[in-house]
Amino acid sequence: MRLATWNVNSIRTRVARTVEFAVREDIDVLAMQEIKCKPEQFPYAAFEEAGYQVEVHGLNQWNGVAIASRLPMSDVRTSFDGMPGFAKGHEGPDAPLEARALGVMVDGVRVWSLYVPNGRSLNDPHYTYKLHWLEALKTSTAAELAATPGLPLALVGDFNIIPFDSDNGDPDIVEGVSTHVSPPERAAFFALADAGVTDVVRPLLPEGYTYWDYQRLKFPRNEGIRIDFILGSSSFADAVTGASIHREERKGEQPSDHVPVVAEIDLGGADDDGDLPMIFS
């Protein structure tokens, strides 16, 4: 199975190149973030014509997550257990949930498409919301893996955290001043390993940015950052056979500011064509 994650930054603006990418790269499951639309606004037809069904979770023009798949999806969830909400003037437990998580089962794998809150600034309520959100993600992931030992599970998406200094090529993002690089954010990201998931792309691709700001010629200057990840449980990680970061998708007409990240996994059973194992053919 070829699994991709991509913050598309409005699916309605970029549906053509999104579907073209999925087809060209032979993607079986594409997790999207920042679709910026409600389900009734989602361009389903373009995906269906290319052989994908789509699950969508969007509440308004902000955030929004979706998963397109060539394979049947089941057990769809629009939030993880304990996920906190956020709204202006509401930080408490009564705050409404945002559309930042979508989970499905596909081909025996639990896939979560995640759009981690930005944080906005170090002293903003959105920053503490981000940390709480990540803590709840860790707890619910640990619980999901405890409930089904050996479950192949992937947390994929835009984590809005730059784990290492080597992932930060943007001189405007500075530790002590900016979000994405603060010690608490990095600690929250690395703590996901305690729940049993690790970055399956980095061992194969130690270098590579996934985002370049639209402003100030960041892409031509290659002042990017690495914030989009595929984290896998141990059984998922053990099945990874390849990975790629598609920098070329930042070029051309109306690109997203993020590029896709892809992992290929082989969990055994039927081969990639869905046919019987090679020994029978």
Add this chain to the structure above:
DNA sequence: ATGGCTAAAAGATTTAGA
């Protein structure tokens, strides 16, 4: 001026992104 792009909304500016 110090947020310079980009996108969406019942908008003609504001909110959000990172």
